[in-house]
Amino acid sequence: MEIPTAALIDCGLPEEEANQLVDLLGQIPVQSDVELWRFLAEEVLTPEIPFSIHQYLYQQVFEQRISHGEPAPAWIPGERERDGSHLAAWAADLKLDGFDAVYDWSISNREEFTTKLIDSLRIQFQKRPQKIMDLNAGVEQVDWLRDATLNIVESCLRDKSEETAILFQRTTDEVQRLSYRELRDLTAQVANGLTEAGIEPGERVAVMLPMTPESVAIFLGIIAAGCVVVTIADSFSAEEMQVRLKITTPQMIFIQDVITRNGRQLPLYAKLESLPELPAVVLSESESESLEVSLRESDQLWSEFLSTNSELTCVPRLPHDEATILFSSGTTGNPKGIPWDQTTPIKSAGDGYLHHDIHCGDVVCWPTNLGWMMGPWLVYASLINDASIALSDAVPTSRRFCEFVQNAGVNMLGLVPSIVSVWRSQDATAGLDWSQIKVFSSTGECSNSEDMLWLMSRAGYRPVIEYCGGTETGGGYITGTVMKPGVPGLFSCPALGFEWLLLNESGEATTNGEVFFVPPVIGLSTRLINRDHHEVYFADLSAGPQGQTLRRHGDQIEALPGGYFRAHGRVDDAMNLGGIKVSSVQIEELLTQTSGVREVAAIAVSPPGGGPGQLVIFVVMQDGVTFVSEELLQRMQQIIRSQLNPLFKIHAVREIELLPRTASNKVMRRKLRDLYQSEES
Numbered sequence: 213m214e215i216p217t218a219a220l221i222d223c224g225l226p227e228e229e230a231n232q233l234v235d236l237l238g239q240i241p242v243q244s245d246v247e248l249w250r251f252l253a254e255e256v257l258t259p260e261i262p263f264s265i266h267q268y269l270y271q272q273v274f275e276q277r278i279s280h281g282e283p284a285p286a287w288i289p290g291e292r293e294r295d296g297s298h299l300a301a302w303a304a305d306l307k308l309d310g311f312d313a314v315y316d317w318s319i320s321n322r323e324e325f326t327t328k329l330i331d332s333l334r335i336q337f338q339k340r341p342q343k344i345m346d347l348n349a350g351v352e353q354v355d356w357l358r359d360a361t362l363n364i365v366e367s368c369l370r371d372k373s374e375e376t377a378i379l380f381q382r383t384t385d386e387v388q389r390l391s392y393r394e395l396r397d398l399t400a401q402v403a404n405g406l407t408e409a410g411i412e413p414g415e416r417v418a419v420m421l422p423m424t425p426e427s428v429a430i431f432l433g434i435i436a437a438g439c440v441v442v443t444i445a446d447s448f449s450a451e452e453m454q455v456r457l458k459i460t461t462p463q464m465i466f467i468q469d470v471i472t473r474n475g476r477q478l479p480l481y482a483k484l485e486s487l488p489e490l491p492a493v494v495l496s497e498s499e500s501e502s503l504e505v506s507l508r509e510s511d512q513l514w515s516e517f518l519s520t521n522s523e524l525t526c527v528p529r530l531p532h533d534e535a536t537i538l539f540s541s542g543t544t545g546n547p548k549g550i551p552w553d554q555t556t557p558i559k560s561a562g563d564g565y566l567h568h569d570i571h572c573g574d575v576v577c578w579p580t581n582l583g584w585m586m587g588p589w590l591v592y593a594s595l596i597n598d599a600s601i602a603l604s605d606a607v608p609t610s611r612r613f614c615e616f617v618q619n620a621g622v623n624m625l626g627l628v629p630s631i632v633s634v635w636r637s638q639d640a641t642a643g644l645d646w647s648q649i650k651v652f653s654s655t656g657e658c659s660n661s662e663d664m665l666w667l668m669s670r671a672g673y674r675p676v677i678e679y680c681g682g683t684e685t686g687g688g689y690i691t692g693t694v695m696k697p698g699v700p701g702l703f704s705c706p707a708l709g710f711e712w713l714l715l716n717e718s719g720e721a722t723t724n725g726e727v728f729f730v731p732p733v734i735g736l737s738t739r740l741i742n743r744d745h746h747e748v749y750f751a752d753l754s755a756g757p758q759g760q761t762l763r764r765h766g767d768q769i770e771a772l773p774g775g776y777f778r779a780h781g782r783v784d785d786a787m788n789l790g791g792i793k794v795s796s797v798q799i800e801e802l803l804t805q806t807s808g809v810r811e812v813a814a815i816a817v818s819p820p821g822g823g824p825g826q827l828v829i830f831v832v833m834q835d836g837v838t839f840v841s842e843e844l845l846q847r848m849q850q851i852i853r854s855q856l857n858p859l860f861k862i863h864a865v866r867e868i869e870l871l872p873r874t875a876s877n878k879v880m881r882r883k884l885r886d887l888y889q890s891e892e893s
Contacts, residue, residue, distance in 0.1 A: 402433025445583025559735025
């Protein structure tokens with residue numbers, strides 16, 4: 213491979229090191245681009261080498277693919293993935309060759325697939341099902357695990373005694389450990405405390421807490437008692453919290469006194485001021501029992517609530533009984549209350565097992581909250597797979613959090629792409645050893661390919677499992693696998709057992725269109741708390757090309773060569789510019805490459821007198837970079853002109869300190885439209 217020394221020097225490598233690297237590259241025998249990159253990633257490119265060198269060599273190796281718009285893999289499965297992954301074991305057991313064959317089997321044999329998944333996860337039953345998948349009521353209302361009784365907590369807390377269930381860090385940098393036995397005991401104290409408080413099985417109990425060992429035990433304890441967890445993100449305002457409590461009418465709430473974010477102490481307990489009728493159990497943010505607030509007469513301390521009885525008896529439940537209620541993002545109107553029943557965790561844990569390849573003893577970290585689906589997902593995907601959960605009170609974008617990832621020995625690190633963007637801009641991982649990471653995963657928003665290449669390089673090139681689904685799916689419908697090469701920012705496969713179609717506005721199959729699910733799939737919601745489930749997901753849909761019953765989802769996905777996929781956000785994030793339909797996410801993906809810009813959001817705004825939509829860009833600038841509206845508009849316009857469509861004209865660029873986001877990290881474009889129109893009026 214011939215690379216000019218000057219090019220490496222221009223990328224930031226000292227001359228002596230550049231000469232050494234050129235000599236090394238010159239000795240590599242001619243081989244395929246994939247094998248050449250594998251050698252560079254495994255033997256040459258360390259995290260200490262400037263990322264600009266990684267990026268330059270990646271572009272040189274895959275120049276032909278990139279110029280033709282073909283996916284260029286930055287990670288290639290090795291022997292460990294081919295022979296040691298859960299999915300490889302499945303393929304061998306089924307006598308099938310490769311991922312695609314296993315996927316085809318999984319959607320052609322859905323009941324057998326679900327049965328094998330339940331067996332692989334060792335789901336515990338108090339009474340085994342007579343039938344795994346009963347379709348007598350149709351695919352909208354599947355009777356999963358008919359005639360069974362179970363409590364999913366028993367599958368989370370199988371007897372693993374002194375093995376680590378949770379690693380956690382708070383206040384100090386010390387990484388502490390909670391064993392499975394200790395977590396089981398604390399879960400029992402919560403469950404028995406609820407019973408002693410008169411809370412009956414089937415009743416709802418709210419949780420508004422950060423992710424801590426206590427909140428995990430509370431989550432499990434409520435379900436163990438046969439009750440239903442109503443999860444509310446701790447970032448919600450008092451008004452948003454009240455909306456969710458009104459929808460679900462819980463009997464009590466677990467809440468913290470305060471929460472500290474970026475050095476600022478923010479109130480949590482105070483949000484209950486207008487709800488005197490709702491009893492609360494209040495935890496202290498500090499490890500001491502001392503609170504930052506005074507309690508109402510109806511409320512009690514965490515230590516007062518806990519039962520002295522640490523014997524765990526899980527109340528038997530039916531498969532379709534509610535276990536958790538989560539909420540959709542709620543960017544329009546009231547949020548949808550979406551129940552997870554006793555079967556939904558099988559989907560979460562199954563994705564962790566088959567796609568994220570979580571093994572017994574692995575350490576799984578995903579900065580999240582119980583109010584977003586990835587919170588319950590993290591609990592189930594870790595504990596049902598006999599792994600450890602890693603929790604830190606550090607801000608996820610901080611150097612301290614990156615150090616925690618190293619010190620806790622994290623093997624599977626999940627995140628949202630905007631976190632990676634900040635890490636990269638601040639070089640937050642410099643000097644850290646992330647070699648223990650086996651898999652990254654990314655969800656919540658569309659990924660930037662350069663950021664994901666950077667992330668892979670921080671751990672000696674490990675794959676990023678892109679992961680996309682929704683609260684109503686219990687997991688992902690499109691994702692990645694360790695059995696196929698990984699391309700930065702792209703999905704490599706549909707989720708096993710999950711069939712879906714890409715259709716255009718005429719209902720015809722296409723390579724870039726709206727996603728429609730083809731049920732049945734375990735984990736899919738079958739009801740909503742405050743909406744008509746059929747109206748939301750099934751009403752007014754024609755049958756699929758082969759007569760299938762289709763379920764509405766609303767994402768836009770593009771199929772690429774080689775079996776890869778790119779997400780283009782929500783179909784309802786589309787805009788019409790000059791009579792041409794384009795996704796706001798598509799514009800944002802392009803404009804994030806603008807130098808000096810950290811984040812971008814694109815909206816279309818109608819002028820006061822009506823007429824065609826005008827393209828407005830909101831930007832979050834990188835630290836220390838001055839916002840100059842006209843200069844930035846011209847640079848962004850050039851990118852759109854050259855890389856998307858010269859007919860798309862930017863009307864205005866506005867600076868904003870932070871993009872408004874939902875609890876699940878989706879950009880709230882409606883708020884940006886309202887903000888812009890209020891400023892212009």
